[in-house]
Amino acid sequence: MENLSAFVSQPSILLQNISLENEMRTSNKPPKLLRIEDYPSWADKFETYVQALNYDTWNAVEEEYIIPKKENGKNYILSQIVDADKDSFLKEKKILNLFQQSIKAEIFQLLQHNGSCYSIWQALLNKDRGNPDMRKSKIALLKKEFDIFTQVKGESFSKLIKRYCYLVNEMKRLKIDKPEYEYIDKLANALPEEWGTFILIQQSNPIAYARLILASFIEKLEAHDLELKKK
Template sequence: MTTLAEYMIVSGAKNRPPMLDKSMFNSWESRMLLYIKGKKNGRMMLESIKNGPLVYPTVEEDGQIRKKKYAELIKQEHLQDDCDVQATNIVLQGLPPNVYALVNHSQSTKDIWERVKLLMKGTELSYQERECKLYNEFDKFTSVKGETLHEYYLRFAKLFNDMHTIGMTMQQVQVNTKFLNALQPEWSKFVSDVKLEKNMYTTNYDQLYVYLSQYEGHVNEVRMLRERYQDPLALVANSQTQSHSA
């Protein structure tokens, strides 16, 4: 069953396939296949990767055997051929320039996919190296000023999914605490509230995201006030003025 985090990765990035990190090919491969599967006719595109593109049927014309032209294909063949092209485009979009330049001459998604695998062979970090890399990313993970809660959630979900892919496990309370404490300061009141409202040992960060999202409008107002009144005394004076006006 697809988790909420995996679903958000797919639905939240419809025009942005996952970018290959050469040190974590296996993780990229699983995310790319999930991303393609979530697309319209995704299963047909996966067939292109696994079995290669449509082999054009042949017809006899003036005593000669030739392949059909695209316009002569039947509806199902048109669809499969279109899926072949779309799958190729998606995979190429997920490759960094230095890898793209080595495979873009390939004629089919299957050829590209197999060549990328071959190129990445030996570049994959060992399990211990990947585990250390991900623990380091988790330890340093923080929110980015100006990003939405949804964008923050997607970045966290991607990191946690990478950890899950290689079998890393962490205590639920540790994951939840990190998700909350890495938010920007304007979230502090609601972070405190949610820690009192939710059990950090049984709640997951998906539920924390849903809970916090209802307060994002208020948080945005606080952020704008802080940006407008960077002097703390001016911010306090403005808040008092608004209180008196009310």
């Protein structure tokens, strides 16, 4: 079974329904952002991809650089840029090119930016966060989903874990803080009745159980699920 525990210890969310090519990008293709909802996970992959190509190039995203324009409003070309400015100019152009390859056109059209890589990156972040009212509503919805989380009829163990990891990562992304034991107890209570004995065994050692983190608890569940499948 695919080990999902690593996802819950990362800020990025667990992607669902994403193509293998987008998930396992090749060296000459940056990761694709096809939905704004996928921004957190895409942002991590995009940053890693750019830094792996040329770490210094990432400066174009972290520090704003405005490509100089002529009096008629058109951009200068490289041959017209002074030597001291060429490095920043090239970094900016490289990131802009990667943005154009990575971000779906429909998403790009909705971004409010001034054309710089820095402003595009910030616009994506703002688009993902939404306005304060939307953010407040989403936080309330996630809290409610957590409170009522349980297994759906006919749902497999692996799908239950995926759904739970997605929920937890969304909560962490929006800074909904809960102690680790609450995440563990909620998942334990969501498991079907046949898991009751296994959960009781885990809880029979209160000290060890209290020291568990969600990632290690999920690993234990996955190992037990494998044992059940062998029978």
